[in-house]
Amino acid sequence: MSLPIIQKIRHVLHTHKAFLICGHEDLDGDCIGSELGLFHWLHRRGKTVAVVAGGPTIANYTFLPGYDQIQSRVPDGFSAEVTFCLDTGSAARILPGVRPQGLVINIDHHAGNTNFGAINWVDVDASAVGEMLFDLLSGADGPLDPETATCLYLAILTDSGCFRYSKTSARTFEAAAALVRAGANAHDIAEQYYENVHPNAVRMTGEVFSNLHFECDGRLVWGEISLDMYERLGGPECQPEQLASQMRGIRGVEVAVLFHQMGNGAGRASFRSRGRVDASVLAKELGGGGHRSAAGCRFSGDYAVHRERVLEAVRRHIHALEAR
Numbered sequence: 535m536s537l538p539i540i541q542k543i544r545h546v547l548h549t550h551k552a553f554l555i556c557g558h559e560d561l562d563g564d565c566i567g568s569e570l571g572l573f574h575w576l577h578r579r580g581k582t583v584a585v586v587a588g589g590p591t592i593a594n595y596t597f598l599p600g601y602d603q604i605q606s607r608v609p610d611g612f613s614a615e616v617t618f619c620l621d622t623g624s625a626a627r628i629l630p631g632v633r634p635q636g637l638v639i640n641i642d643h644h645a646g647n648t649n650f651g652a653i654n655w656v657d658v659d660a661s662a663v664g665e666m667l668f669d670l671l672s673g674a675d676g677p678l679d680p681e682t683a684t685c686l687y688l689a690i691l692t693d694s695g696c697f698r699y700s701k702t703s704a705r706t707f708e709a710a711a712a713l714v715r716a717g718a719n720a721h722d723i724a725e726q727y728y729e730n731v732h733p734n735a736v737r738m739t740g741e742v743f744s745n746l747h748f749e750c751d752g753r754l755v756w757g758e759i760s761l762d763m764y765e766r767l768g769g770p771e772c773q774p775e776q777l778a779s780q781m782r783g784i785r786g787v788e789v790a791v792l793f794h795q796m797g798n799g800a801g802r803a804s805f806r807s808r809g810r811v812d813a814s815v816l817a818k819e820l821g822g823g824g825h826r827s828a829a830g831c832r833f834s835g836d837y838a839v840h841r842e843r844v845l846e847a848v849r850r851h852i853h854a855l856e857a858r
């Protein structure tokens with residue numbers, strides 16, 4: 535925890551009135567939970583706030599208080615004094631179509647954050663931006679409300695992989711405990727998020743799992759959600775969010791890659807690594823970004839050519855382990 539910068543950002547929260555909150559594309563639980571957590575805290579204090587997030591409506595997030603306040607783009611004529619960019623490693627990763635306004639505050643935990651804000655608070659030891667926002671908001675102006683607590687708890691729960699990933703620390707549990715005390719219902723949130731899988735997402739999982747490709751003596755596993763599967767089993771809103779992480783859990787796997795075929799030659803790859811291969815480095819080479827253990831990239835042109843190019847890069851990283 536870094537007190538001077540927290541004090542500086544608290545001062546901005548107290549002394550300004552109009553805020554824009556945005557995050558990265560391909561939104562995840564940390565992004566949306568952090569955005570909405572900050573939204574509630576500000577809204578409750580009479581501030582004008584626009585919260586912008588993109589991507590398909592994912593049913594697992596709709597239970598979050600304030601979900602219906604999310605806009606897909608900055609409202610016409612909205613003018614912010616301050617923009618919070620959350621969980622976003624670089625300006626290029628900001629949700630497409632969103633241009634930050636006023637003072638830009640960058641709060642993130644990705645290694646290699648480009649410090650694109652006027653104020654940059656990057657803590658690579660935090661399990662989630664939700665954990666950082668807990669530090670920022672708890673004690674900034676009295677106790678946290680249950681709505682803020684619920685959203686921040688989801689952010690921490692999902693980005694720490696249910697308190698399993700490497701950045702899970704005593705501080706993570708302390709934040710989680712305080713959020714539960716403030717009104718977050720741990721069981722309800724976990725059930726709404728994790729036990730709320732679309733039936734077609736399960737069918738997709740079955741098809742992907744039946745057609746996994748193992749390479750490099752089982753250290754690389756890859757699979758794909760083809761266009762055909764999306765067409766038969768519903769749009770991206772049905773995509774199984776846990777799939778890539780489940781693939782990493784296969785015994786002997788160092789890196790799992792899940793491809794999404796998006797049509798017109800475009801595609802997306804999600805990387806999950808046990809940590810010996812740095813997935814963020816891998817993704818960066820391919821024009822994407824992320825963390826050491828979870829990262830991703832997008833591509834367009836010829837899907838099959840790019841899929842092979844991505845796999846070639848992964849194989850190279852895995853072979854480099856042997857050379858050590």
Ligand SMILES: [Mn+2]
Nearest residue numbers: 564621663693
């Ligand atoms: Mn995050």
